Structure formats: structure tokens, C-alpha cells
Amino acid sequence: MNNALLDKIVVEVDGRTLHLKRRTAHTVKEMDDLVGDKWLITDFGRGAQPHSLTLDAPVRYAETVAARRLQELGEFQEGGRILCHWKQARDGGKTEMFCTPVPGEAVSGYEDRSRADGFHHLVFSVNSLLYSCLKRHGGAVGTVVLFEHDRHVDFAVGKRGKVLASGRVSAYSADFEARKGLAEAVAEELRGVQERTKVKIEKVVHFAWLVGVEEERSQATGASSGTAPSFANFGEETASEDTGKETGTGWASTGTAAISKARGRLLNSEWVRLLAKGFKAEAEVLKPQVYDLEENQFLVSSISRVVDTLSDSLAINGLLPVWLYRGQRLMPVVALGAWLLITGVYFTGVFFQKSANHLQGQITALEDSGFSTSESLPPTPADYKEILQFSERLSRLKEVRPVRQVLSDLSFAEKGEMAFDSVRIEYDKLSRAVVTLSGRIASGFAQSSADHEAFLNAIRSKGYEIVDSRFSTDINSLTFNLKLAEQ
Numbered sequence: 004m005n006n007a008l009l010d011k012i013v014v015e016v017d018g019r020t021l022h023l024k025r026r027t028a029h030t031v032k033e034m035d036d037l038v039g040d041k042w043l044i045t046d047f048g049r050g051a052q053p054h055s056l057t058l059d060a061p062v063r064y065a066e067t068v069a070a071r072r073l074q075e076l077g078e079f080q081e082g083g084r085i086l087c088h089w090k091q092a093r094d095g096g097k098t099e100m101f102c103t104p105v106p107g108e109a110v111s112g113y114e115d116r117s118r119a120d121g122f123h124h125l126v127f128s129v130n131s132l133l134y135s136c137l138k139r140h141g142g143a144v145g146t147v148v149l150f151e152h153d154r155h156v157d158f159a160v161g162k163r164g165k166v167l168a169s170g171r172v173s174a175y176s177a178d179f180e181a182r183k184g185l186a187e188a189v190a191e192e193l194r195g196v197q198e199r200t201k202v203k204i205e206k207v208v209h210f211a212w213l214v215g216v217e218e219e220r221s222q223a224t225g226a227s228s229g230t231a232p233s234f235a236n237f238g239e240e241t242a243s244e245d246t247g248k249e250t251g252t253g254w255a256s257t258g259t260a261a262i263s264k265a266r267g268r269l270l271n272s273e274w275v276r277l278l279a280k281g282f283k284a285e286a287e288v289l290k291p292q293v294y295d296l297e298e299n300q301f302l303v304s305s306i307s308r309v310v311d312t313l314s315d316s317l318a319i320n321g322l323l324p325v326w327l328y329r330g331q332r333l334m335p336v337v338a339l340g341a342w343l344l345i346t347g348v349y350f351t352g353v354f355f356q357k358s359a360n361h362l363q364g365q366i367t368a369l370e371d372s373g374f375s376t377s378e379s380l381p382p383t384p385a386d387y388k389e390i391l392q393f394s395e396r397l398s399r400l401k402e403v404r405p406v407r408q409v410l411s412d413l414s415f416a417e418k419g420e421m422a423f424d425s426v427r428i429e430y431d432k433l434s435r436a437v438v439t440l441s442g443r444i445a446s447g448f449a450q451s452s453a454d455h456e457a458f459l460n461a462i463r464s465k466g467y468e469i470v471d472s473r474f475s476t477d478i479n480s481l482t483f484n485l486k487l488a489e490q
Contacts, residue, residue, distance in 0.1 A: 012310050013037065015045035016129055016212055017153040021294075021302065028294035028302045034116055040123040042313070044132055044306075047109040053130040053157055053169040054078075058098045065090050065098040073104050082107040086319055088134040089166050101159065101166035103128045110319065117320055124320075130157070131317040132309055133169075136208065137161045139312040140287060144205040147193060149275065151211040154181070156189050160196050160204065168196040186274035190281060197282075207279040209272060210289045210305040214296065403434045404489055413440070416461035419454040420446045435489040438467070443482045451481035466490050 013022045013031055020031040031037060045051070060068040066085040073079035083106045090100040105128070117124040129150075137148045137159050145167075150157040154176065159169040172192055174185035197204055272288040279286035289308040296302055409428050417423075423442040431437055444451040459469060471486040 009307055009310065011040050011042050012306075013041055013043045014129075014212065014304075014306060015043060015048070017046070017155075017214075018048070019214065021296075023294060023304070023307065026292075026294055028296050028304075030297065034120065034124070038122070041120075042125050042127060042310075042318075043113070043117075044127045044129055044310070044313075045113065046129045047105045047113065049106060049109055050171075051103050051105060051129055052078075052171045053101065053103060053133060053159060055101045055159070055166050055169040056099070057093075058100060059096070060098055061096055062090055062092045062098050065100050066102075068098075069100055069102060070104070079104045080106055084110045086110075086128050086130075088128065088131045088317060091165060099165070101130075101134055101169060103130045114320065125315060125318040126320055127313060127318055130159075130169075132306070132313055133157055133159045134166065135312040135314060135317065136210065136309045137166065138164055140208045141206070145197075145202040146206040146208060147196075147204050149189070149207065149209045151209065151213065153213070154185070156185060158189065158193070160193070160200070160202070162202055167200045167202055183274070186278060190278050193278075193282070204282045204284050206285045206287065207275060207282070208287045208289070209275045210309050211291060211303060212306055213303045214300055215303065216300050403430065404436045409436050409438060412462065412465040412467070413438070416458050416465065418444075418457045418461070419450065420444055421454055421458060431488075437470075437489070438487040439485070440487075441482075441484045443480050445480040448476055448478055448481070451476065455481055455483060462487060 009023065013020060013034070015021075021028040022031050022037060023029075034041065034043065054069075054073065056069055056072060058065055058068045058072065066087055069085050069087075070079055070083065073085075074081065079085075083104055086103040086105055088101050088103070090098055090102075092098055113126045117126055133148055133150050136150075137146060138161075140146060140148065141161050141164065143163060145160065145162045147158055147160045154174040155171055156173075157169075157171045160167045170192060172185060172188045174181040174188075193204060272286075275288050276286045289305040291303050291305040292307055294302040294304065406428055410426075413423070413426065421442060421444045423440055425439075425441050427439040429437045429439075444454050446454060455474060459472070463469070466489060467487040468490050469485065470488045472483070473485075474481055474483040476482075
């Protein structure tokens with residue numbers, strides 16, 4: 004586990020807010036009391052029960068439709084928030100979603116405290132931890148993740164990153180018989196999920212957050228004359244040394260684990276192993292750690308084994324605080340990259356400067372020896388010809404009649420009811436304007452012929468010659484096609 008990240012973690016579940024540090028869990032009364040960046044994993048003081056839904060709506064409207072669905076079921080209040088941890092589009096315009104419904108005023112309070120904090124303060128639903136654990140420990144096989152806390156077991160079933168089902172099973176008390184009934188209820192619920200989804204559960208992952216009192220600890224470690232209750236005739240196995248998984252049994256393991264006070268207070272995972280055995284599945288119980296609490300209490304938690312699966316993108320704060328947090332994390336890397344870039348540019352400049360100085364020195368030495376660097380080979384006749392042609396074309400460009408001037412000339416020469424249908428202006432090799440135009444004069448036969456002749460005379464006066472002239476007449480009009488060239 005990344006200790007730097009673990010030091011930032013604050014967990015608020017089942018009415019307790021605890022900050023884990025080394026072997027002690029500290030009660031947090033106000034988040035402002037903690038100095039530095041922090042990640043708050045919370046149930047929002049309302050239980051935060053997980054929900055998986057299939058909605059008749061596209062992905063963009065999934066939260067709105069989910070709120071309406073849960074409100075109809077009486078599990079959501081108007082004005083609340085749907086915290087989406089995962090959603091995926093399906094065929095037919097449907098969406099699958101894994102989410103947490105939370106009252107709006109509860110979320111607002113957490114967001115306000117986060118914004119008021121002088122440090123980076125990200126807030127996560129405890130169910131985002133459930134999803135991230137499923138995503139990390141799942142894979143190509145059907146997997147169920149169990150989160151045991153107080154008298155509850157939250158679960159999420161998934162495969163290949165997809166959440167198939169989720170929910171919560173609760174016991175009426177914390178004694179052994181109630182916990183045994185809780186285990187049986189979880190098994191029954193998972194059998195129903197397996198039947199509905201047609202996906203076989205092949206892996207069971209378990210992590211926990213359980214608070215006990217000193218008397219329970221003494222009894223669990225074998226300090227008393229009695230033995231811890233068991234779900235079956237198992238219980239002689241002990242915890243592994245430090246693999247991150249636990250293979251022991253009993254609500255707190257007995258036997259050789261009782262020799263060590265710390266290892267003697269391990270979480271009982273017998274029911275998880277029996278549950279997995281019933282499904283012919285692999286059991287992966289994340290090894291817990293025991294933390295001292297005030298008032299003779301202690302915390303048994305394996306959240307430290309799961310929290311590194313949590314992504315900052317699952318925070319409820321919004322994009323800006325998350326990007327600011329990422330920017331702070333990346334600042335050392337960016338600074339190092341900038342330093343390397345500046346250093347590289349500097350030494351590259353020094354290298355080229357030395358090369359230039361060396362080259363200048365060689366040129367100076369050649370000039371001192373009588374060699375002229377200003378002399379060059381005389382151009383060939385072909386070079387002369389190309390240079391002259393280019394110069395001639397360049398000089399002609401200064402005398403080119405602009406298109407605007409050509410249009411002005413045509414407008415000047417236009418007579419009577421003359422109308423141009425098309426005008427095309429080109430330039431020949433001598434940069435002279437060549438105009439091709441067509442049109443008609445609708446003034447009767449006699450007047451149209453006179454206007455046509457007047458146009459030709461006017462255009463000649465503007466410095467154009469008539470290259471080609473064609474026209475046809477009828478009683479009412481004259482149609483013409485002309486090609487003019489600048490003289």
C-alpha cells in the first residue's frame with residue numbers, strides 16, 4: 004500500500020469518521036483538524052446503499068431516469084443526487100448503471116467543506132471503493148466483492164469491468180447467530196443474482212471495516228478460557244505472514260495466531276471461505292490490519308488493501324478540483340521535464356555556437372592565406388537566359404492592367420439596353436488582358452445594331468482590339484460574342 008496515499012485517507016462509515024495512521028485509528032471530529040491533502044471515503048451519514056439499474060434511456064440521461072425510478076420505489080427523495088460510479092450503453096437505447104442515491108443536502112454539505120478546505124480535499128462514495136475493488140480484482144470471470152461493515156454486507160457482482168448486480172444484506176444484531184444468518188442471506192442473494200444474470204460466480208473477494216471492544220479482542224485472541232464461535236468444524240488454519248490475503252478462520256483467528264497480539268486479532272473469514280466453497284469459487288480475503296481506538300475499542304480493517312485501487316476520477320467534487328489535484332501531483336514531473344528541456348536547449352546552443360566559432364575561424368584563416376570567399380563561379384549562358392526571362396516577366400507585371408480596370412472599361416463602353424451574360428478575363432504571355440464576353444441588346448433591331456457598333460468603338464478607344472466578333476439579330480434584340488485583347 005502506498006503510505007503517502009494511506010496517510011490522506013479518512014473513512015466515514017456507520018457513524019464514525021476515522022483517520023488511519025500506523026497502528027492507530029484516530030477519530031476525526033472536524034475535517035479542518037487534519038492538515039494536508041485528504042481523501043474522504045464516506046457513506047454520507049445515510050448508509051449509501053449501492054444500486055445497479057438497467058434503464059430505458061441513453062447514457063446522457065441515465066442519472067435523471069435513475070432518480071425517477073428510485074423515487075417511484077420510495078428509495079430516493081426529490082432534490083437528491085445520483086452519484087454514478089459506472090455506466091455503459093446497451094443496444095436498444097438502454098443504459099446499465101452502478102450508482103449511489105444520496106439526499107441533495109448531504110452531498111452539498113460535503114462539497115461545501117471540500118471547497119472551503121485550504122488543501123486538496125476529494126470526496127468519494129464508499130461504493131466507489133466497492134466498484135474500484137471489483138474492477139481491480141475481477142477480470143474475465145464472474146466476481147463478487149463483499150464489503151463487511153457493522154451489521155451489513157454490501158456486494159457488487161461483475162465481469163470484465165461490467166457491474167451486473169449490487170445490493171446490501173443486513174443483520175438484526177452483531178452477535179454470532181445474527182452474523183451466521185447474515186452469511187446465509189448473502190449466499191441466498193448471490194444465488195438469485197447468478198440465476199438472473201446467467202453468470203457463474205467464480206471468485207469471491209472480501210474486505211472489511213469492523214469495530215470491536217477490548218473484551219472481544221481478549222476473547223478472540225485466546226486470552227480467555229473460551230474459544231471463538233465457528234461456522235463449521237474449520238478453524239485450525241492460521242493467517243499467512245504478509246501476503247495481503249488471509250487464510251485463517253473464526254471471527255478472530257485462534258490457535259497459533261493468538262501467540263502474537265497483533266496477529267491474534269485477525270478478522271474471521273470462515274463464512275467467506277464457506278460461501279466461496281458453496282459456489283465452487285476462489286476465495287480472496289484481503290488481509291486485515293488491527294488499529295487501536297480510544298475507550299478500549301479497536302478497528303479491524305482491510306480497507307488499506309483496497310484504497311490504492313481508487314481512482315481520483317471517481318471523486319464527486321467535479322473536474323476542476325480533480326485536475327488541480329492531478330496538477331499538483333504532476334508538478335515535480337513537469338518541473339523535471341522543463342529543467343531537462345531547458346538544459347538540453349542550452350547545451351545544444353553551446354554546441355552550435357562552438358561549431359559556428361570554429362567555422363568562422365576556418366574562414367578567417369582562408370582569407371588570411373589569400374583565398375577570397377566572395378568569389379564564385381561565373382553563371383552559364385543558360386543561367387543568364389533564365390535570369391533575363393524572369394526579369395522581363397517581372398518588369399511586365401508592373402504594367403499589367405488590373406481586373407478592376409478592365410471591368411471599368413467595359414462599363415464605360417456599355418450602351419443602351421446592353422447586358423453581359425458572361426465575362427472572362429485572362430492574361431497572355433505578354434501579360435496583356437484578353438477578354439471574352441457574351442451578351443445581348445434588347446432595343447429592337449435598328450437600335451440594337453447601333454448600340455453594338457457604338458460599344459465596339461468605345462472599347463477600341465480604351466486601348467483594346469477586336470480579336471473576334473460574332474452576333475445574331477432578330478426583330479427585338481441582338482446577341483453577341485466578342486473576344487478583345489489589350490493593345
